[in-house]
Amino acid sequence: MNFRGNSFRSPSKVISMAAPAKINLYLNIIGKLNETYHELDSLVGFTTYGDKVFVRDCEDFRLEISGPFSQMLPPEKNNLVIKAAKELARETNYARGAYIKLVKNLPISSGIGGGSADAAATLKALNRLWGIKLKKEDLMTVGLKLGSDVPVCVKGKPARIGGRGEKIFSFEGFPKCGILLVNPRVPIPTIDVFKTFQGKYSNYVEIPKINDIEALIEFLSTQKNDLQETSVKIAPVLQVILNILSDEPNCRLARVSGSGATCFGIFNDEHSAALSARAISSRFKEWWLKPTQLSN
Incomplete structure (x- = not known):
């Protein structure tokens, strides 16, 4: 470099x-x-x-x-x-x-x-x-x-x-898959989200064996991000992003990561994520988008 x-x-x-x-x-x-x-x-x-x-x-x-x-x-x-x-x-x-x-x-x-x-x-x-x-x-x-x-x-x-x-x-045997990161360029301090969080507490879950993207999506579809609702209240634009990602034909699942403000969509491969990034960025030029992939 x-x-x-x-x-x-x-x-x-x-x-x-x-x-x-x-x-x-x-x-x-x-x-x-x-x-x-x-x-x-x-x-x-x-x-x-x-x-x-x-x-x-x-x-x-x-x-x-x-x-x-x-x-x-x-x-x-x-x-x-x-x-x-x-x-x-x-x-x-x-x-x-x-x-x-x-x-x-x-x-x-x-x-x-x-x-x-x-x-x-x-x-x-x-x-x-x-x-x-x-x-x-x-x-x-x-x-x-x-x-x-x-x-x-x-x-x-x-x-x-x-x-x-x-x-x-x-966690061994993690499948490779495409990821699209989307951030509205609105910072959300983690401490603010936890201070605001008033949701119900969850229990530990049993994670099945996950060795391909189908198993990953099937499991994640039964789970959630407990902080997502709070993050969306702090920055409503996150719900817009989640809706946009979910409407993309090749997006398998859309969610807020951690306390936000980055959302992610899971795709079969990075190429599919890149195609969606191109389509979304043409409509929302102010957002930060990055197609990438999960590393195993």
Whole structure:
């Protein structure tokens, strides 16, 4: 990749790491753990599209941000990427810092784990750059201090999550399928959705064996996102998006991911998702759309 500024023209070693979008295929709110956290049950998948993180050695910690959504991020000192880097250094007594470049391709406060994925990618990249060789489980423990979604993003593979996000169970044999991400460019802070949520609590569900898209759709059709109704109340445009996706002839299922504001449609393949993206974008030019696929 061609780094334009300055910083990455140095011949020092550069490590790159993908930060893919995370999708909550279903999301059950089981109850409240305490005043801060809810107990969740969710099946999580990752797309082949997302942000990118690049790191190289530096005496202190510096952050450079580019990409279409870079201007919407908080100041450097409040950025989760820098917090992740400093937390890993503190946990491992690492004496130097890192120059970090974040390419922000995903919308902010959008329910697809962008900030958490960036933090997770930073932990994994620095673990390699610094040669500290922590196991993935140890990185997940560090990640939990940064946010509930960070551990599963460190894992980076399909998983079922419980608790507030710290209980992670691998989900093997996940089918590849097309995904269309649609965001109205309206940020919805997760904390606002949980504070507003007044729905009934759900129970843990039994997940059958899922080895093809038909089995996936059949199961997901019996599930829901408990936060979706609340998110739609906060941003009614989400219901418009869901209706538009559901009307697409090749869309198998449409849902809000996490707390929103990103909605997703499931398609048989990425090509079908791209065709729908083209049709929808011609009518709603202000929306952000990205055809991609679930990674297994």
